[in-house]
Amino acid sequence: MTDSGPRVVVIGAGIIGQSTAYYLAHAGAAVTLMDSDDGPSPTSRSSLGVLTHAYGADDAYSSFYRDCHALHEPLSALLLQETGIDVGWRPLGGIDLAFDEGEAGTLRDWVDLNLSRGAEAEWLDESTLREAEPGLTTAALGGARFPQDGRVDPVRLGTALRVAAQKRGTVVRTSTTVTEIRPLDGGVDCHLAMASGECTESYDVAVVTTGAWTGELAPSVRVRPIRGQSGFFSGVHVRHVLRWGGLHALPDGDDTLVGGTVDEVGFDLTTTDAARQELMAWSGRLFDPAPSLRQLRAGLRPKPRRGRPVITPLETGTLFVATGHYKSGILMGPHTGQVVARWIMEGSPGRDMSPFTIAR
Ligand SMILES: Cc1cc2nc3c(=O)[nH]c(=O)nc-3n(C[C@H](O)[C@H](O)[C@H](O)COP(=O)(O)OP(=O)(O)OC[C@H]3O[C@@H](n4cnc5c(N)ncnc54)[C@H](O)[C@@H]3O)c2cc1C
Known part of the structure; x- marks a missing residue:
């Protein structure tokens, strides 16, 4: 002492x-x-x-x-x-996206559950979603917005x-x-x-x-170490944290940051072609025109029991x-x-x- x-x-x-x-x-x-x-x-x-x-x-x-x-x-x-x-703390708000009626139904229930627990939440129809995120493809049917999501x-x-x-x-x-x-x-x-x-x-x-x-x-x-990869994309600008299929996109300076993949390969920090393809396919599905991947990085999430x-x-x-x-x-x-x-x-x-x- x-x-x-x-x-x-x-x-x-x-x-x-x-x-x-x-x-x-x-x-x-x-x-x-x-x-x-x-x-x-x-x-x-x-x-x-x-x-x-x-x-x-x-x-x-x-x-x-x-x-x-x-x-x-x-x-x-x-x-x-x-x-x-x-x-870089920013109260961006987050939007979970729906690409078909099944996903839209699940997200509407998710909005109701959040509201019942005191969280802020609202359903965005197709045109409101497009106003909120002009870079999205027309394939997105709607989304669930959560204003209390943020980013640092x-x-x-x-x-x-x-x-x-x-x-x-x-x-x-x-x-x-x-x-x-x-x-x-x-x-x-x-x-x-x-x-x-x-x-x-x-x-x-x-x-x-x-x-x-x-x-x-x-x-x-x-x-256990669980590898996750994320990449910087140029050519698209998002305003919120966008979520779909377990991956996220969010604004980072002039870029859009997209991630994170999940794979269990021990203490291996190399970036992979499979992750590159996964992030590019995901971004191509969400945005029109498809943005381009500039840089990929990998980290090890500590996963407990x-x-x-x-x-x-x-x-x-x-x-x-x-x-x-x-x-x-x-x-x-x-x-x-x-x-x-x-x-x-x-x-x-x-x-x-x-x-x-x-x-x-
Ligand atoms: C792709 C990806 C996306 C993610 N997205 C989010 C997100 O959106 N929001 C969120 O909250 N979290 C997110 N996470 C999770 C979050 O980043 C991790 O949970 C967090 O960074 C873990 O921090 P840590 O300090 O426990 O571990 P680490 O940051 O790994 O730090 C451990 C440190 O210990 C050092 N070390 C190890 N052994 C020794 C030793 N024997 N002696 C001295 N030093 C040692 C290492 O060098 C390392 O610097 C994400 C993770 C990844 C990979």
């Missing part, structure tokens, strides 16, 4: 690690943020950053999700003040969180791989591998935020894990970091975290 608070090492500088470091630094911890890589993680770089609205009930998981969504707007304003970085730029959000944390004293160490964590009485030892050699360092608390790689340091946490993240102490007070956010890590990252920081600094997460234990 230092005069300024506990010495905490956050292992893994993706969105979850950067969020955790940010809130810990705000709360007065002496933070070291380590990553084996240098620069934004491939997962953040390929991520779309869609912030899908909350439509759940009031159970512990749904209320956590709702708070995750609600945090983005005030956090983006705060980060702009703290760092001058616009993290994953890389800019991560950068702003890290820069703000550094301004409050966080030390960032890149090209540093943690190979082992040994819990001690009242702390942890971390064995590190760097270009300059190996060493062991002691901290009061360690937080494992290594995404798809979590099993290497915390074998009791089962997370039973669909929910794992956010829990592994050793009381000294070793925590926050991982397994799968398709919602950008949305859930900041509030996850906020809760973990509170857990470390105050001894309690301040909310019901039972949905996020290992044995749920």
